[in-house]
Amino acid sequence: MADRPPYEGPNMIVIRFGGGARRRETIDPEHTFSPFLCREFAARGTLFMNMEIAQLKGLNTSHGEGTLNIVTGHYDQYQDVAGKFLGARFEPKVPTVFEYLRKAFNVPPHQTLLVNGEDRPDEEFYTFSNHFAYGIDYRCSMLSLYRFKAWRLRQQIADGRLSGAALEEQRKALAKWERLDARSARDEPPDPALESFWQRWANHYGESGLVNPRGDRLLTELTIRAIHELRPRLLMVNYQDCDYVHWGHLSHYTRAVAIMDEGLRRIVETVEADPEYRDRTIFVVVPDCGRDNNPLANVPCQHHFNSRSAHEIFALIAGPGVARGQVVDRMVDQTQLAGTIARLMGFTAEHAEGRLLEESIA
Numbered sequence: 001m002a003d004r005p006p007y008e009g010p011n012m013i014v015i016r017f018g019g020g021a022r023r024r025e026t027i028d029p030e031h032t033f034s035p036f037l038c039r040e041f042a043a044r045g046t047l048f049m050n051m052e053i054a055q056l057k058g059l060n061t062s063h064g065e066g067t068l069n070i071v072t073g074h075y076d077q078y079q080d081v082a083g084k085f086l087g088a089r090f091e092p093k094v095p096t097v098f099e100y101l102r103k104a105f106n107v108p109p110h111q112t113l114l115v116n117g118e119d120r121p122d123e124e125f126y127t128f129s130n131h132f133a134y135g136i137d138y139r140c141s142m143l144s145l146y147r148f149k150a151w152r153l154r155q156q157i158a159d160g161r162l163s164g165a166a167l168e169e170q171r172k173a174l175a176k177w178e179r180l181d182a183r184s185a186r187d188e189p190p191d192p193a194l195e196s197f198w199q200r201w202a203n204h205y206g207e208s209g210l211v212n213p214r215g216d217r218l219l220t221e222l223t224i225r226a227i228h229e230l231r232p233r234l235l236m237v238n239y240q241d242c243d244y245v246h247w248g249h250l251s252h253y254t255r256a257v258a259i260m261d262e263g264l265r266r267i268v269e270t271v272e273a274d275p276e277y278r279d280r281t282i283f284v285v286v287p288d289c290g291r292d293n294n295p296l297a298n299v300p301c302q303h304h305f306n307s308r309s310a311h312e313i314f315a316l317i318a319g320p321g322v323a324r325g326q327v328v329d330r331m332v333d334q335t336q337l338a339g340t341i342a343r344l345m346g347f348t349a350e351h352a353e354g355r356l357l358e359e360s361i362a
């Protein structure tokens with residue numbers, strides 16, 4: 001990495017606004033449950049109100065696929081790597097924006113971050129592609145409750161306080177995690193920055209995982225701490241709680257939209273209070289997928305029926321160099337985000353297939 005120039009461009013924070021979110025409850029002023037996003041933050045940037053996920057045969061409108069569409073700029077008919085039914089352990093064939101950034105510039109892994117929810121274990125492994133010219137050498141780091149638990153297991157085994165059956169139980173638990181994480185270089189030395197981050201987290205919240213915030217509030221807290229302590233240049237927050245609507249109550253969805261909106265507000269306020277991030281950080285807010293609009297369904301707001309509204313999303317880009325108060329109503333595509341992020345940060349996403357969102361580029 002030493003032969004690459006330091007990165008001196010803007011910071012980038014990508015907010016995956018959902019586990020699936022419709023335009024109606026987000027950017028529609030008459031029905032929104034996200035007032036900060038809709039009525040305040042949208043006025044600070046360029047709102048693409050007619051973004052879509054392409055209607056392609058075999059293309060799913062779900063969370064893992066949508067996330068990879070955003071970070072790769074490429075559609076694919078993903079299959080679980082282990083053939084697991086309903087599994088979402090996917091391997092992108094083309095690089096992510098994290099890999100492009102780290103190959104172009106001398107940026108350490110802990111300054112390229114994915115913040116992931118505890119109910120999305122498959123998404124723990126979206127940190128790099130299997131592209132021969134990029135891949136694991138340019139992966140980003142992951143912050144999540146799962147990663148904290150793995151760190152805690154290693155600490156408990158290494159500190160010598162356990163013995164006998166208790167030690168064997170922890171070793172088995174760690175081995176189970178490492179089998180899941182087989183694609184990563186487990187023999188690589190731990191990142192001191194991440195080790196210190198988790199130690200401070202444990203000092204504050206303890207090691208049970210029960211005292212810290214949960215759900216999407218956990219992701220907000222991890223993100224704010226990461227900004228203060230790890231100083232990321234490219235960070236993506238994978239909010240997810242909207243998907244609890246699958247339990248059958250619309251209020252699970254609308255409440256989650258409000259929680260994401262509050263999280264977005266707190267992250268923006270954190271950036272604006274930090275001299276090194278204020279006026280140097282671009283935000284991209286975009287759902288991974290939309291939601292079905294079928295009032296007769298037993299479970300409202302699904303996203304698996306390939307309906308039109310499940311393909312209908314939006315994107316907001318706000319920050320230095322991006323036009324303020326601009327609303328773009330022409331149809332644009334989710335895969336255009338990766339190339340646009342790359343252009344705004346000063347590198348090229350050569351394998352992204354979408355055109356750029358020209359209105360957001362000064």
